[in-house]
Each structure stands twice: as structure tokens, then as C-alpha cells.
Amino acid sequence: MLVLKSEEMKAVLTMPEAIQADKDALALYSQDKVTIPLRVNLNVPEYEGQSLYMPGYAADANALGVKIVSVYPRNIEKGLTSVPATMVLVDAETGQVCSIMDGTYLTQLRTGAVAGAGTDMLAKEDASVFTLIGTGGQAETQLEAVLAVRPIKQVYVSDLNKERAESFAKKMTELYGEKYQTRIETTHNLESAIRESDIITSVTTSPVKTFDGEWVKPGAHINGVGSYTPQMAEVDALVLQRASKVYCDTMDALVESGDFTQAVEKSVFDLASVTGELGDLLIGKTAGRESDEEITYFNTTGNAVLDIVTAQRIYEAAISKRTGSTLEF
Numbered sequence: 001m002l003v004l005k006s007e008e009m010k011a012v013l014t015m016p017e018a019i020q021a022d023k024d025a026l027a028l029y030s031q032d033k034v035t036i037p038l039r040v041n042l043n044v045p046e047y048e049g050q051s052l053y054m055p056g057y058a059a060d061a062n063a064l065g066v067k068i069v070s071v072y073p074r075n076i077e078k079g080l081t082s083v084p085a086t087m088v089l090v091d092a093e094t095g096q097v098c099s100i101m102d103g104t105y106l107t108q109l110r111t112g113a114v115a116g117a118g119t120d121m122l123a124k125e126d127a128s129v130f131t132l133i134g135t136g137g138q139a140e141t142q143l144e145a146v147l148a149v150r151p152i153k154q155v156y157v158s159d160l161n162k163e164r165a166e167s168f169a170k171k172m173t174e175l176y177g178e179k180y181q182t183r184i185e186t187t188h189n190l191e192s193a194i195r196e197s198d199i200i201t202s203v204t205t206s207p208v209k210t211f212d213g214e215w216v217k218p219g220a221h222i223n224g225v226g227s228y229t230p231q232m233a234e235v236d237a238l239v240l241q242r243a244s245k246v247y248c249d250t251m252d253a254l255v256e257s258g259d260f261t262q263a264v265e266k267s268v269f270d271l272a273s274v275t276g277e278l279g280d281l282l283i284g285k286t287a288g289r290e291s292d293e294e295i296t297y298f299n300t301t302g303n304a305v306l307d308i309v310t311a312q313r314i315y316e317a318a319i320s321k322r323t324g325s326t327l328e329f
Contacts, residue, residue, distance in 0.1 A: 006104070008323050012317040015112070015141070016148050018116075021313045025308075028309075050072075052069045054069065056304035065311055066090075067088075084103075086100060089312065099318075116149050119149050121247075122296040123289075127151070130147075130198065131197040131199075133190075133200070133201065133202040140172065143176065153183065154182065195217055196217075200220060205227075207258070213235075216242065221298070223297075223298050224239075224299040234259065247275055249299070
């Protein structure tokens with residue numbers, strides 16, 4: 001089996017290729033061409049941990065596997081990551097494990113890429129100003145994905161931790177400033193940045209809105225990325241009300257995102273108003289942006305189909321480029 005570390009994965013699959021992988025995955029999902037069982041969640045109370053198993057199979061993508069994600073908050077005391085993850089890819093033809101790869105980087109890549117896919121399908125073609133809220137572990141791929149699909153000239157970065165925001169903006173300028181001919185800087189006036197922005201991405205676990213929906217200008221596109229439990233609600237319900245197109249990665253996951261559940265509980269939004277899954281738009285079943293004045297919204301909570309298809313593309317690219325190390329029993 002092929003063992004792939006994060007740097008090797010980065011070297012073989014570009015962000016545009018990852019975005020295409022996510023598009024293909026969601027198109028297959030919306031056509032009911034995948035098998036994605038409910039994830040298995042095992043509590044490990046003796047060590048205050050949880051172990052989650054996310055399996056999936058997409059025949060048309062020749063992708064089969066399971067991502068193992070654990071949540072162990074006390075790992076930090078041991079100098080270990082608190083959310084370790086590993087992707088186990090299986091050869092669909094033989095049933096043998098063909099690859100083991102860094103699941104943490106895979107999650108970052110496919111999550112950034114799916115927001116990139118939503119942005120590519122829904123944002124204005126000439127979008128040039130982008131505000132990114134949240135500079136945690138998911139932020140870098142969120143930034144790169146938007147830069148890869150739109151001609152962004154100005155990026156505003158915001159975080160409750162000002163020092164982390166400054167450090168992130170500096171690092172991202174070094175990585176992507178020249179490559180994409182864009183200016184990346186922190187903002188000390190989030191309202192002003194939002195009012196100027198053509199694209200807004202919030203990637204936090206905040207239980208309350210990270211910006212006011214009234215600040216969003218006509219024609220803007222918003223990505224809600226961080227809310228994956230009913231207790232998290234980073235996007236103002238007013239955004240849902242103002243958006244003429246509301247898309248999600250999977251309809252089944254709407255009950256997991258507080259962005260939707262809390263709005264429904266407050267009777268300020270009806271799930272019947274959701275336009276559809278992004279896959280529906282990709283296969284031409286639903287409509288995309290129809291004017292430069294429309295506000296559009298995309299929410300992602302994540303799904304194993306994104307993991308298995310992206311992992312398969314990484315594996316195929318690594319084989320082609322002879323990257324990684326081999327492990328034999």
C-alpha cells in the first residue's frame with residue numbers, strides 16, 4: 001500500500017484539481033450514485049475521547065474507503081494534535097487497502113475545495129474583494145480555493161485573535177500574494193470589509209453570528225463552512241433570508257448545521273427555501289446566479305463522498321508521479 005504524507009499530497013494534487021474532485025463527488029451524490037452510510041461515532045470515556053469512522057463508496061469515481069477521525073481534547077497535554085485523522089483507501093476491484101494518507105490535510109483540502117466549488121458556481125465572475133473570517137486550521141485552503149476560482153485583488157482577514165490574524169495574513173502573503181497578484185491584510189473594521197466584499201467566507205465554530213447580514217452588499221456570495229453542529233451558528237439568519245439562491249453540499253446534513261436549525265427554530269427561515277444541493281446545480285437540475293444583484297449562499301458541513309473521491313484522485317496522481325512510500329505486509 002502507498003503511504004502519503006501531507007507534503008507529498010500537496011505536491012501531487014493542485015487546488016483546481018481538488019475543486020474538480022469535489023464537484024465530481026457532489027454531482028455523483030446528487031444523482032444518488034454513491035453509498036455513504038451514517039458515520040460511526042464511538043465514545044472512549046476512559047480517555048475523554050471520541051473515534052469517528054466515515055466510510056463511503058462512489059463506483060463511478062472508483063473510490064472506496066474510510067476516514068478515521070478522533071477527537072481527543074487532552075492530547076494537547078501530550079504534545080499531540082487533538083483531532084488526528086487518517087484516510088484508508090481501498091482498491092474497489094480487489095478489496096485490498098491500497099493507500100493510507102494524512103486525513104487531517106485531506107480534510108483541510110477537500111473542505112477548502114468544496115467552498116471553492118460553491119464560489120466558482122455562484123459568485124460573480126468579476127468578484128475581486130474577499131473577506132475571510134477565521135484563521136484556524138481550515139483557513140489556508142479556504143483562501144487558496146477562492147483565489148483559484150476568482151480574480152481576487154483584495155483579501156481582508158478577520159479573527160477574534162488579532163495576533164493570529166496578523167500572522168496568518170503575513171504567511172498567506174508570502175505564499176499567495178505574488179502568485180495570485182492579490183493583497184492580503186487584516187481588517188480592523190469588519191463591517192467596512194464586509195460591505196466592500198464580493199465574496200465572504202466564515203470558517204469558525206462560533207455559536208453566534210460572525211457578521212451582520214445587513215452588511216452584505218447586493219451581488220455578494222457567502223460561504224458558511226464552520227457550522228457542523230446545531231450549537232454552531234456563525235452565519236446570520238438574515239443572510240438566508242436575503243439570499244435568492246441558498247445551496248448546501250447535502251440536504252441530509254442541514255439538520256447538523258446551526259446556521260439552518262437555529263433559524264428554523266426561530267421561525268425566520270424554512271428549509272423549503274433551500275434551492276438545492278450544489279450537485280443539483282452541477283448537473284443542471286437547479287438554477288445558479290441569474291443576475292449581478294443576487295445574493296447567493298453556500299453551506300457545507302462535509303460528507304465522506306468528498307473524502308473518498310479526493311483521496312482517490314490524490315492516490316492516482318501519486319502513482320502517476322511515483323510519489324510516496326510503499327508499505328508491504
